[in-house]
Amino acid sequence: MITYLNILIDSPEFLAQLVINGLLVGAIFALIAYGLALIWGVMDIINFAQGEMVIFGGYITYTLFYQFGIHPILSIPIVAVLLFVFGLLVYKTVIYRLLGEKDIFITILATFGLAILMQQLMQAIFGPDVVTANPELGMMHIFDGKVSISNIQLISFLIAAAVAIALFIIMKYSRMGQAIRATAQNPRASRILGIDIEKVYANTFAINAALCGIGGALVVMVWTIHPFIGLVYTFRSFMIVILAGLGNFVGIIFAGMGISSLENVTGFVIGAEFQAAVIFCLLVIILVTRSILARKKRQYIQ
Amino acid sequence: MIIKNKQNNFIWLGLAISAIAPFFFPNHITLLTYIWVMIILALTWDMLGGQTGYTSFGNILFFGVGMYVCAVVQRDMFSSGLDRFERVSEVVVSLNASEYFISLAVGTFSGAIVAVLLAVILGSGILGMRGHYFAICTLGLGHAAAEITSGIEYLGAGSGMVTPIYPSELLVGKEGFYYYAFLLVAITTFFLFRKIYQSQFGLALNAIRDNENKAESMGIHTTQYKIAGWSISAFFLAIAGAGVGNVIGFIDPVEIAFSGPTFGVWMIVMAILGGKGTIWGPVLGAIILYSAKETFWTYLLGWDKVALGLLILIVVVYFPKGILGYFKERKQLSNSILSQKGES
């Protein structure tokens, strides 16, 4: 561990490499985390199946690539639409029945059940192996060739940024976007003002699913996926949202990129096999610290 | 009172059947043993998940910790088998009967103590949080423990460990011994938990479930009760883990000890299916789910885990009160209708 730490101190370009990779991938994480924050803020639903939706999106891209020969980048809109429909389906069959449920743990358990179901379904359909759909677009070298970036990482970063901008515009200017933001602020007032809350909820949930799908498509291009890796994406999303706060769009972008870089560096120092443990422990540490600070102010985080 | 007697008669009858069951189904003793394991798992989950209303997704941690601590004690107490082998996962220590049982007892107890300590330490951190955040903090406990264990060579890393071989020269075979051992632990857990739920402590747990703010404003240190409840669960869960490691004869971090998709999920589904927040619900749920799993699952040909996932979703979304919760609610409804009639 200390030797790895020494490597980082001795060769700053290596550190730069890790951080730059982290920043690029972090944009994807931010996208997924934004989806989580969206349904958390609007519907007060904590989605434990967030990561599984990401992986599902990844598998669709993978299948389109290897079975139908559709280029991964071109598959993104298809994945977005498919996951949007999937989100509507999940909303109608599961989430819709839990709205207004006073016991918050019931909704958590339901999304947890959904996560288990999706994991097992993906394993049954796609098999337990690690897959990737890297279109092999070559590398790019900067800083005299000391730091190299794969082109697909850069492209996925740009795509994530474009989706984020599009999303921002949709949320700000479209009818549905305005309705969603109004509902997040005050559901009762929105209902009185004639907003169809259920339609808003359905759309919000579906938009989140579509975001997860896009995230998954990008992840399967730059990295690898397997049916049980979703949990890690769920943790990351929670951590980003908890760091940034619910309604904070810009904060989520920064937190996403920051967490991702930090994770890359710690992953290098401690070992990549502890990936989930590191992220999870970080999440718990952040929450416990917040809880202790809140308790001093006679409050709880809830 | 009559109901009470009926219930006790029912318990005695059940115990009598359980005590002689191995003689009638000599080929299915291990299967029957697992029913007791499942009952312990469901009962311990329900202490926090049902009685206190705090859904934990990480109780599997204590199960695995008990399993590993016990296995290490069993391996190292009477011999240091580690020196002779290069790979920890291949170490098989042979113990004579007294060594076997002494190390098993010491190991089980140490496992339970370590689990309780962990529950207290973790609990004082995360049980001070309310609502979602507690659930989020437990979601990765098992997963993180599995990863960390996989990185420790002393514990056999990813390949796991072999638990000692049951001494062969004894009157009671391995299967019989563990059947009765688990029967004993399950019964102890059941009666102890029943006593707890009827006590002041049990009512405090329910008060936290119903209105934690009120409980605090009435001077109840709610976090301490939650930690105590979690620790009691951890104690029995670790004992179950220690035993299961020996029944299987082999342990590993991902598939057995900290196995979220099997034991970790089963305990939750069983408790909810039977009726969370009741003493009989988890027992009922464990028996129903495990029997169903053993009888029908094999016909599902690899889709069994998908079926389990579907089952969780269906139970939680359409039947969250569980079997006993459903009957309890109907009874209360008729009670309140009766009393309103009596009033007018």
Add this chain to the structure above:
Amino acid sequence: MDLLSVNSVNKSYGGVIANIDVSLTVPKGKIVGIIGPNGSGKTTLFNSIVGHHPIDSGEIYFNGEEISSLPIPKIARLGMLRTFQQTHIYGKMTCIQNMQISSDIDANWKRVFNPFSKDVDEMVNELLAFVGLYKKRFLLAGDLSFGQQKLLEFAMALMKKPTILLLDEPTAGVNPTLINGLIDRLHQVNEEKGITLLVIEHNMRVVMNLAEHIYCLANGTMLADGKPDEIQNDQRVIDAYLGN
């Protein structure tokens, strides 16, 4: 001696200033009332006293002890209890269980795994009869009417044998025919059990009948205080209520 004294407490949330330099004292054994228009900061003051949130500045002394930074359960265990404007009860537990759990359960950790003692059960029955809920004792608290829940909450507070009881609008939502009975009971509790009462009340008739000393809050500041008839004739109080 003053049992409770609040000295120059300030409290604001975000941009809203809820209490500005609020002071009051509650002498031991008395009944003190707090009145004020909606939004004048009465409940905020209660929450500050019992430890629901931190205060920005000021001091709160209870029995000579500074309590403004203690957590809720600690303050409750010192003998100061409050009831809520919107009832807080344990909905899925019976009235008896609601009462039992309000007894002093963890006074002795060794006994916490025992069932409730006979003494507790006797006290439960006695207090349930006192507030008129004895017949409902086997019902789930959540199935009671709002007014009955208020009475139950009052009885639950009495289980703890508090030194001082802070009541947030005890008569709001209670059937008008029961209000006189409730006033009598509050007097009885004060006289026979020696419990000091601090009462927020909207119903003027109730507070004038009940309290020996009344504080009037308006817009977060302490507008006036005095005996009931002084308050009744105070022009500032009348103006505050009429909305000037």
